[in-house]
Each structure stands twice: as structure tokens, then as C-alpha cells.
Amino acid sequence: MSDVLRVQWTILAQTAPQPWLSCSRCGEAKPFRSSDKIRVNANGKRVDAWLIYKCTGCGSTWNRPILERRPVRTLEADLLRSLHASESTLTRRLAFDIEGLRQCAGRVEEFDDVLVTKTVLSESTMPAQRLEILCAVPEPVGLRVDRLLANELQLPRSRIQRLVQAGDLAAFPRASQLRRPVRDGMRLVFNLQGSGPAGALLRAVKSSPDAACRYRETP
Ligand SMILES: [Zn+2]
Numbered sequence: 001m002s003d004v005l006r007v008q009w010t011i012l013a014q015t016a017p018q019p020w021l022s023c024s025r026c027g028e029a030k031p032f033r034s035s036d037k038i039r040v041n042a043n044g045k046r047v048d049a050w051l052i053y054k055c056t057g058c059g060s061t062w063n064r065p066i067l068e069r070r071p072v073r074t075l076e077a078d079l080l081r082s083l084h085a086s087e088s089t090l091t092r093r094l095a096f097d098i099e100g101l102r103q104c105a106g107r108v109e110e111f112d113d114v115l116v117t118k119t120v121l122s123e124s125t126m127p128a129q130r131l132e133i134l135c136a137v138p139e140p141v142g143l144r145v146d147r148l149l150a151n152e153l154q155l156p157r158s159r160i161q162r163l164v165q166a167g168d169l170a171a172f173p174r175a176s177q178l179r180r181p182v183r184d185g186m187r188l189v190f191n192l193q194g195s196g197p198a199g200a201l202l203r204a205v206k207s208s209p210d211a212a213c214r215y216r217e218t219p
Contacts, residue, residue: 003129006121007205011148011182013141014113016095019053019062019105026057031109034095038086039063045072049083051094064104066094096139110142112181116152118206128202131190135182145171146178149188153204163190 018031032053041048047070050063072080082090094100102108121134150157163169164178171178172187192198 112143
């Protein structure tokens with residue numbers, strides 16, 4: 001007999017990180033957004049490729065280097081085709097590659113609007129005493145764990161803090177912090193004994209929202 005309810009939350013970022021760059025037409029630093037278009041320049045045996053960003057103020061473009069003077073023979077044919085076609089899986093992966101973006105842009109703004117899809121992995125066969133949430137986060141998101149939980153479970157953040165202090169909520173791996181962004185593979189474990197009526201929480205943990213949830217910092 002199991003008294004554990006296990007669910008997976010798949011957390012998909014909705015807005016790609018945006019570099020803040022000095023825009024000559026706007027005359028100040030502005031956030032730039034990926035246009036999901038790739039420019040390729042195949043010059044003889046070498047290939048250059050850029051992901052094109054546009055200023056959110058005036059539409060001026062910035063070319064983010066993806067490949068620089070790369071010998072054609074070292075590139076897989078599939079990748080070259082995807083680059084030429086600005087294939088959407090590739091442009092999304094590049095746009096969300098925040099580390100790569102940071103290497104060519106100083107300040108990068110992260111967003112925390114996400115779409116959370118909930119899947120039950122195993123139901124408890126008796127009233128659940130323990131709740132485990134496995135977080136699947138394919139691309140890095142800026143959303144903090146405590147805000148994710150507060151929003152998805154409809155609990156005040158102060159209640160989340162109290163659960164942690166009482167030892168009724170723990171995040172794994174052990175060093176994980178609830179004030180830090182949620183990461184792939186993170187496991188959140190609730191002890192439901194003594195945490196009051198758990199019915200609403202058990203429903204919220206399983207039900208999927210209809211649309212992307214927009215998380216905004218609340219004081
Ligand atoms: Zn501009």
C-alpha cells in the first residue's frame with residue numbers, strides 16, 4: 001500500500017531571455033527579442049551563422065553569432081539544413097540558451113512566465129501522506145521555486161516558508177533553495193501529516209491550467 005502521490009510538473013518557458021544592448025537608433029540600451037530567423041553565410045568552405053534579434057523599441061537588428069568561420073566539412077548536413085531553414089526547434093533552443101547568449105551580450109533579462117503541465121506518475125492507494133513533485137524543466141527559467149509553488153498550489157508564500165521551517169516541505173537535491181529558480185530534475189517533497197486539510201492541495205497539484213500562467217513579482 002502506498003501513501004505517496006507522485007506527479008511530474010513539466011515547466012516550459014514561454015518567453016526567451018532578452019539581451020539588453022545599446023541601440024543606436026533608440027539612443028539607449030533596449031531589450032532585443034529573437035526574431036526566430038537565422039542568417040547563414042556560406043562562403044566557400046566556411047560557414048557563418050547568426051540568430052537575428054530585433055530591438056523591442058525600433059526593430060533595429062542585432063546578429064548574434066552562432067557559428068563563426070566554421071569549416072563546412074565539420075558540420076552535420078542536418079544542422080546546416082536546419083540553419084538555412086531557420087528550423088523552429090533549433091531557433092527555440094538557441095534563443096533559450098542563456099549561457100551562450102551571455103557570452104555575447106552583457107546584460108540578459110530572464111523571464112518567468114511558464115506553462116506548467118501536470119502528469120500523475122503514481123497515485124496513492126490510501127489517503128496520501130506524502131506528495132512528491134518531480135520538476136522537468138527543458139530550458140532554464142527564471143521562476144523561483146517558492147513562487148511556482150505558491151501560484152500552482154494557490155498558497156501564500158508565507159505558508160510555503162512555514163512548511164519548510166516545520167520540515168514539511170523539502171527540495172532535493174539537498175542544496176536546492178526555494179528562493180532560486182526551479183531547475184530540471186528538482187524534486188519537491190511535502191509531508192502532509194499535520195499540515196492541515198490536504199484535499200485542496202492534492203487537487204491543485206494534479207490539475208492543469210488552461211493557458212500559460214504569467215508569474216509576476218508580488219510584494
Ligand atoms: Zn532601438
